[in-house]
Amino acid sequence: MQQTITQKILARAANRKFVDAGESVWLNVDILLTHDVCGPPTFDIFKQEFGPDAKVWDPSKVVVLPDHYIFTANEHAHRNIDLLRQFAKEQGLEHYYDVGTDRYKGVCHVALAEEGFNLPGTVLFGTDSHTCTSGAFGMFGSGIGNTDAAFILGTGKLWEKVPESMLFTFDGEMPEYLTAKDLILQILGDITTDGATYRTLEFDGEAIFSLPMEERMTLTNMAIEAGGMNGIIAADAITEAYVKSKSQKPYEIFQSDPDARYHSKYRYNVRELEPVVAQPHSPDNRATVRSVQGTTITKSYIGSCTGGKLTDFVMAAKILKGRKVAVQTNIVPATVKVALDLEHELYEGQTLKQIFEDAGCSIALPSCAACLGGPSDTVGRSVDNDVVVSTTNRNFPGRMGSKNAGVYLASPLTAAASAITGKLTDPRDFL
Amino acid sequence: METIIQGKAYVLGKNIDTDQIIPAEHLVYSLSDPEEVKLYGKYALSGVPPAQGGLPEGNIPFVRDGEFSSDYTIIIAGPNFGCGSSREHAPFALQVAGVKAVVAESYARILYRNCVDGGFVIPYETAEHLNQLIATGDELKIDIEANTLENLTRKVTYKLNSLGDVFKIVQAGGIFAYARAENLMAQS
Ligand code: SF4
Numbered sequence: 001m002q003q004t005i006t007q008k009i010l011a012r013a014a015n016r017k018f019v020d021a022g023e024s025v026w027l028n029v030d031i032l033l034t035h036d037v038c039g040p041p042t043f044d045i046f047k048q049e050f051g052p053d054a055k056v057w058d059p060s061k062v063v064v065l066p067d068h069y070i071f072t073a074n075e076h077a078h079r080n081i082d083l084l085r086q087f088a089k090e091q092g093l094e095h096y097y098d099v100g101t102d103r104y105k106g107v108c109h110v111a112l113a114e115e116g117f118n119l120p121g122t123v124l125f126g127t128d129s130h131t132c133t134s135g136a137f138g139m140f141g142s143g144i145g146n147t148d149a150a151f152i153l154g155t156g157k158l159w160e161k162v163p164e165s166m167l168f169t170f171d172g173e174m175p176e177y178l179t180a181k182d183l184i185l186q187i188l189g190d191i192t193t194d195g196a197t198y199r200t201l202e203f204d205g206e207a208i209f210s211l212p213m214e215e216r217m218t219l220t221n222m223a224i225e226a227g228g229m230n231g232i233i234a235a236d237a238i239t240e241a242y243v244k245s246k247s248q249k250p251y252e253i254f255q256s257d258p259d260a261r262y263h264s265k266y267r268y269n270v271r272e273l274e275p276v277v278a279q280p281h282s283p284d285n286r287a288t289v290r291s292v293q294g295t296t297i298t299k300s301y302i303g304s305c306t307g308g309k310l311t312d313f314v315m316a317a318k319i320l321k322g323r324k325v326a327v328q329t330n331i332v333p334a335t336v337k338v339a340l341d342l343e344h345e346l347y348e349g350q351t352l353k354q355i356f357e358d359a360g361c362s363i364a365l366p367s368c369a370a371c372l373g374g375p376s377d378t379v380g381r382s383v384d385n386d387v388v389v390s391t392t393n394r395n396f397p398g399r400m401g402s403k404n405a406g407v408y409l410a411s412p413l414t415a416a417a418s419a420i421t422g423k424l425t426d427p428r429d430f431l
Numbered sequence: 432m433e434t435i436i437q438g439k440a441y442v443l444g445k446n447i448d449t450d451q452i453i454p455a456e457h458l459v460y461s462l463s464d465p466e467e468v469k470l471y472g473k474y475a476l477s478g479v480p481p482a483q484g485g486l487p488e489g490n491i492p493f494v495r496d497g498e499f500s501s502d503y504t505i506i507i508a509g510p511n512f513g514c515g516s517s518r519e520h521a522p523f524a525l526q527v528a529g530v531k532a533v534v535a536e537s538y539a540r541i542l543y544r545n546c547v548d549g550g551f552v553i554p555y556e557t558a559e560h561l562n563q564l565i566a567t568g569d570e571l572k573i574d575i576e577a578n579t580l581e582n583l584t585r586k587v588t589y590k591l592n593s594l595g596d597v598f599k600i601v602q603a604g605g606i607f608a609y610a611r612a613e614n615l616m617a618q619s
Contacts, residue, residue, distance in 0.1 A: 024596055026615070041462040041519065049607045069459065076459030129517040129541055145519035145545035146462075151606055155616060159606075161596075193446055194511035198540050227514060227539050282446060372455040372516070396448040396515060398478050399455075 002257040004165040005234055006200045009140045009254055013123040021164040021261070029061070031117055032152045033126030035108050036066040038145075040083040042127055045150035056091050057156035063095040063117055064088055065108035070099055070367040074375035106335035106366035109133035109305040113217065114337050116247030120235040121254055125152060130305055130393065132223045136216035137243065138235030138253060143224060163229045164263040165200040165256075166191075170207035172270040177428045179315060180211060180218035181307065181391065181411035183268075185276045188225055189286025190266065197227030199263055202256065207270040208233060213242045214311040221306045222393050225283040275414050275426055277389070280406035281397045289414055289426040299388045300325065300419035301380050301400070302412055303332025303364070304371040307391020310341045312412040313356075317347045319416035319430045320359040326422035329361040330380035332369045339366050361419070373401040382407070389418045432602050436531045436553070436573040437583075438504025440565050441493055442486040443479065445509030449542065451478035452513065452521040462520065468527055471520065472499040475528035485567040494528055501528040505571050508535040509562045512554075513542025522551035532573055534561055534580060534591065547597045550605030555580075556592040564589075 001018045003011065011019045013027040034042055047054065056062055064084055069077035081099050088096035097103045097111070105111035109130050112118055120138035124131060127149045134141035144158070152158050168187055187201070201223040208216065216233050223231025235243075235253045243251065277292060279285040302308065302316050313331065333339040342353040342363070356363055362379075370380035371392045382388050382405035390400065395407035410418070413427035420430070457474045460467040476484065476493040485491025494501045506512075506525065512535035513521060522545050525533070532553040533546070546554040555573070557580070565571070569584040573591070581588045594601055603609035610616045 037458050038518065044463050074459060076461075079461075080459060127517055127519075129515065131517075143517040143541050145517055145522075145541060145549060147519060147549040147606060148544060151548070151610070155610075157615075193514055194537060194539070197511070197537060227511065229540055372450075375456060375459070394448075394450075394515060396446075396450050397480055399450050403478065403480065 002260045004200065004202060004256045004260040004262070005138065005254045006140060006165055006202065006230060006232055007162060009121055009123065010160070010162055012121065019162045021162050024159050024161050026157050026159050027123055029125055029152050029156055029158060030122035031061055031063055031124045032149060033063045033065065033108055033112060033124060033128065033131060034149060035068055035128060036080045036084060037068045038127035038149065039064055040080050042146040042149040042153065043083065043087045045147055046153045049150060050154040054154060056153045059092050060094060062093050062153065063112065064093060065097050065105055065111050066099050067107045068368045068372065069374055071365050071379070072375040072377050077375060104336060107305045107308065107368055109221065110309055110334040110338070113213065114246065114335060116249070119243060119247065119249055119251040120239060121252035125149065125158060129224045130221050132228060132231045133217050133221040133305055135220040135223065135230050135232040136213060137239055138233060140230055140232070142230045161198065163198055163200045165202045166196055167202050167204060167262045167265045169265070169267045170205040170270050171267065172207055174207050174210055174270050177275060177413065177431055178270055178273060179411040179413060180215040182273060182276050184219050184222040185278050185286055185409065186268065186273055187266070188222065188278065188284040189276070191226055192284045193225060193282060194227045196223065198229055201226060201228045201231040203231065203233045209236055212311055213238060214309040217309065218306055222283070225393060275411060277414060277424065278395055278409040280395055280408065283394060283409060289424060292424050293426055295424040297327055297387045297389050297418055297422060297424060299327055299382065299386055300329040300415050301332070301370060301388055301390040301392065302415050303330065303334065303369060304392040305334055306393040307412055308332050308334035308338065310338050310345060312391060313342060313352050314345065314347060315412040316416040317352045317355045319413060319420070319427060320361070321347060321350065321355045323359055323420050325360045325419040327419055329419040330364055331356050331361045332364045332380065333366045335366050370400050373399060389415045389424060391415050432604065434575045436505065436575070438531065438571065439502055440505050440507050440567060440569045440571050441501070441503035442562050442565055442567045443506060443508040444483050444486060444562065446511045446514055447479065447508055448515035449513060449518050449521040450515055452476055453518065453524040454478040458518060458520050462523060469499040471524040472527035475501065475524040486562060487566055491567050501530065504529060504531050505573065506530055506533040507561050507565050508533065510536040512538050514539035517541045519545045519549055522546045522549060526551040536560065547600050548606035553601055557589060558592070559589050561589065
């Protein structure tokens with residue numbers, strides 16, 4: 001029987017040869033991820049259900065990365081970190097990355113990749129909807145709630161309905177002005193925010209396989225914005241090179257069979273696409289940048305798991321080099337590693353950090369920061385009627401703080417170009 | 432498990448995401464401390480833009496100022512209810528506010544799983560565009576065994592989709608109770 005890559009990975013995790021779309025199966029979980037917002041309630045449920053002295057099923061498979069509410073004075077937020085610390089200690093969790101220590105990493109989805117937890121063919125569940133990001137590594141990654149996570153903590157297993165897959169093929173060579181963000185916003189405009197509910201978004205085509213891992217992660221990251229259970233890109237030589245540089249662990253590469261069954265297939269030529277944004281207040285409210293060019297903005301935000309990776313900042317630097325921003329521009333590296341890279345990575349002889357500082361941007365400490373609004377003292381949080389151009393992944397009402405603000409989701413190129421003019425601007429004007 | 436759910440309807444539009452159900456700034460409260468838990472009731476659905484809350488008229492608060500629970504027991508919504516983040520605080524907040532069931536045209540996967548596996552509220556689907564046929568404040572009655580929703584105010588009955596596979600989990604009261612009953616929890 002022919003299967004998609006997602007079916008094959010789930011079949012492996014269910015100890016089966018074949019699983020069919022639509023059937024519910026029990027999966028063995030390779031990694032469980034949690035963070036400061038959902039970790040404490042997950043641990044509470046775990047203790048309630050398995051007893052106060054219960055031990056997690058496998059401490060080497062639990063990864064705890066605090067990242068959401070880190071640099072804030074909010075005392076409830078601090079208490080959540082204390083709870084993570086306590087649980088990690090009592091359970092002997094080796095993969096806990098404590099705030100305020102050398103081990104602190106930053107945004108969990110990017111840190112998982114950097115720390116070598118993403119391995120082709122494996123199954124990852126996480127208490128964060130963007131756990132689908134890891135699908136860029138030819139693995140299954142999906143978000144769950146606290147109860148499901150507590151169930152995994154105790155048993156190492158979870159039921160899941162095998163998804164149907166939707167295939168998105170991108171032909172052609174990526175032009176300089178186009179990014180993974182434009183591709184996924186294009187798809188979202190076409191299929192809408194519930195166009196892939198309970199399904200897989202599988203990405204294919206020469207344009208996809210020309211992308212570095214970070215850009216691939218931008219695509220799979222936003223699978224959830226279409227309601228997808230997971231996003232996936234089969235592992236290739238680029239994936240293997242990345243994985244081998246981070247981990248010695250074994251992995252298995254799966255590919256979709258040539259005549260696997262798909263729910264639907266979409267095909268694009270990247271040469272015919274152009275830079276786009278998602279207008280307020282939904283990720284599927286797509287418009288070409290040209291068509292909304294000139295809309296006044298009050299802030300530019302370059303950060304998050306979607307748009308705060310090194311490649312995102314290299315793109316932004318290309319545009320910001322030697323220019324000045326006209327509006328408040330927040331540079332928020334996803335992780336400590338990305339923050340360090342900003343100090344070393346050169347673009348035309350200058351470090352990215354220098355380029356951003358010269359342009360008048362403020363560089364924040366690595367965390368989720370204003371991507372999800374956060375406590376009132378969060379860096380970059382939108383206020384009043386702010387109009388923000390942002391490289392993040394969601395623009396629902398209130399997502400970045402103020403309920404009256406409007407957020408335009410865009411690529412790092414578009415966010416940088418717009419920062420310079422103070423108006424939504426097509427990056428081709430500066431490239 | 433109760434087989435009848437009766438109470439007032441609160442009607443919403445489509446794509447009600449988890450930031451509208453419980454805004455991120457409130458996620459810091461404990462989900463086990465009884466005093467803090469009340470705050471989830473207080474802020475349930477507080478992220479819905481006022482004009483879109485309590486349709487068709489709108490501008491009807493879900494929870495009245497100074498209160499910790501809602502007068503409404505059943506949420507009626509359009510497609511894609513609960514899209515957005517994985518926060519289980521969302522169905523939890525609805526439960527704390529006093530909601531027993533949601534009837535929507537469709538759900539985002541994570542929220543749907545959370546409702547079922549956590550045993551917070553029952554997520555019914557229906558093919559009818561109920562959010563255009565029911566008004567906030569209508570008295571509704573859901574029959575869990577018959578899969579019907581009766582609008583007592585307007586004297587109309589609608590068919591709800593069967594819960595299918597997940598009925599057993601809903602009936603048990605969540606994934607833990609279900610797994611225990613089915614002997615799936617090897618380590619407990
Ligand atoms: S950066 Fe934003 S989208 Fe990513 S995990 Fe943090 S809050 Fe979620």
